[in-house]
Amino acid sequence: MMEDKGPPGLSPLLNGRLGALADYPFPRLTALLSGVAPLANVEPVVMSIGEPQHAPPALLDQALRDNAHLWGKYPPVAGTPDFRAAVAGWLSRRYALPDGFIEADRMVLPLAGTREGLFLLAQLAVPEEKGGRRPAVLIPNPFYAVYQGAAVLAGADAIFLPAVKETGWLPDLDAVDDSTWARTALFYLCTPANPQGAVADLAYLKRALSLARRFGFVLAVDECYAEIWDKAPPPGALEAAKALGGLNPTANLLVFHSLSKRSGAAGLRSGFVAGDPNLIQAFGRMRNYALAGNPLPALAASAALWRDEAHVEENRRLYREKIDAAEAALGGRFGFYRPAGGFFLWLDVGDGEEAAKKLWQHGAIRVLPGAYLTQPEPSGINRSQPFVRVALVHDTDTVSRTLERMARILA
Numbered sequence: 001m002m003e004d005k006g007p008p009g010l011s012p013l014l015n016g017r018l019g020a021l022a023d024y025p026f027p028r029l030t031a032l033l034s035g036v037a038p039l040a041n042v043e044p045v046v047m048s049i050g051e052p053q054h055a056p057p058a059l060l061d062q063a064l065r066d067n068a069h070l071w072g073k074y075p076p077v078a079g080t081p082d083f084r085a086a087v088a089g090w091l092s093r094r095y096a097l098p099d100g101f102i103e104a105d106r107m108v109l110p111l112a113g114t115r116e117g118l119f120l121l122a123q124l125a126v127p128e129e130k131g132g133r134r135p136a137v138l139i140p141n142p143f144y145a146v147y148q149g150a151a152v153l154a155g156a157d158a159i160f161l162p163a164v165k166e167t168g169w170l171p172d173l174d175a176v177d178d179s180t181w182a183r184t185a186l187f188y189l190c191t192p193a194n195p196q197g198a199v200a201d202l203a204y205l206k207r208a209l210s211l212a213r214r215f216g217f218v219l220a221v222d223e224c225y226a227e228i229w230d231k232a233p234p235p236g237a238l239e240a241a242k243a244l245g246g247l248n249p250t251a252n253l254l255v256f257h258s259l260s261k262r263s264g265a266a267g268l269r270s271g272f273v274a275g276d277p278n279l280i281q282a283f284g285r286m287r288n289y290a291l292a293g294n295p296l297p298a299l300a301a302s303a304a305l306w307r308d309e310a311h312v313e314e315n316r317r318l319y320r321e322k323i324d325a326a327e328a329a330l331g332g333r334f335g336f337y338r339p340a341g342g343f344f345l346w347l348d349v350g351d352g353e354e355a356a357k358k359l360w361q362h363g364a365i366r367v368l369p370g371a372y373l374t375q376p377e378p379s380g381i382n383r384s385q386p387f388v389r390v391a392l393v394h395d396t397d398t399v400s401r402t403l404e405r406m407a408r409i410l411a
């Protein structure tokens, strides 16, 4: 549980809730490594950040140029009918949804990357109180830092659900008591999970959505890694909605998708939120006040990307190749396992911070201590302290050589 107290030095005129947030993971890493000189005469390899490095497809550039005459126009916050249709078409194909299940104009909104939508959602979904108590936002632990920022700044209690090896790297839904569910306003779920790479199966998603309906909260499923998978395409929460059925089959559900990973286009800042039409309508209303809307050329390019699968398949092949290389370099060590989705390794190196320092000093390799992605438990224990997160985003050869070096340094 977070308390609303600012850090020393935070002006009382500022939003004191900011003080309840841990520093963002990357400045923490910079601080950790600030006194450590990296190995000289070697090009540093930054594996701390999940920034795709594959060149985005040529059709992105082409679509931006074809639509360059639209840069002068203010874009509608709800995007264009063409963008929404492209998204609805992709969702329907990807998750085998029946015709008409996704009503493009009522159930889809563009986002400038999922990040802004995931943040803004807490402003929308957290009421003043729930059942007479302070509302809670449930967050898997470890987690994408934005979930916590969103929850705390919206005035909710952030409640962290361990997503560790013993729970299959996903939150254990049975470990949450009814009293907690009853005051839950919002539950962020990430599948494939960052950093652990675990994928929620359809039964899990159905159960999470049933709980959302029973206890009246919003289930926000962050599926931004959905297209980077190893053996099988991860199921989506919209499939769970289809399976559960009902008058409004997407009731209580929002899913978030992005072109940042799928198309290697993080700089385009393009994603979308889709699901419950009532929530989408309210989201659009809030977005009108809060955000700027995606530029029209970017929306046109995004629509072209959502309609193309060839570049996504190639992207996936390249990530799989890197995971093969990682398995060859590390298999059997540091608790290595092939992530079912996403492009991170979650390695047990004994002490994440020590390993990060050692790898920087002796190998010019930058990795992120797992503890920086994880809230300590009330007992003070941080169960990710032994871990580091390693992003497999460089070319396969670099990944292979760097991981071999990493294994030697940590041996």
Ligand SMILES: Cc1ncc(COP(=O)(O)O)c(C=O)c1O
Binding pocket: 050, 112, 113, 114, 115, 116, 144, 190, 194, 222, 224, 257, 258, 259, 260, 266, 270, 271
């Ligand atoms: C779990 C998760 N969600 C959301 C995002 C945001 O991605 P974007 O805003 O580029 O769509 C990231 C980015 O790294 C992420 O790891």
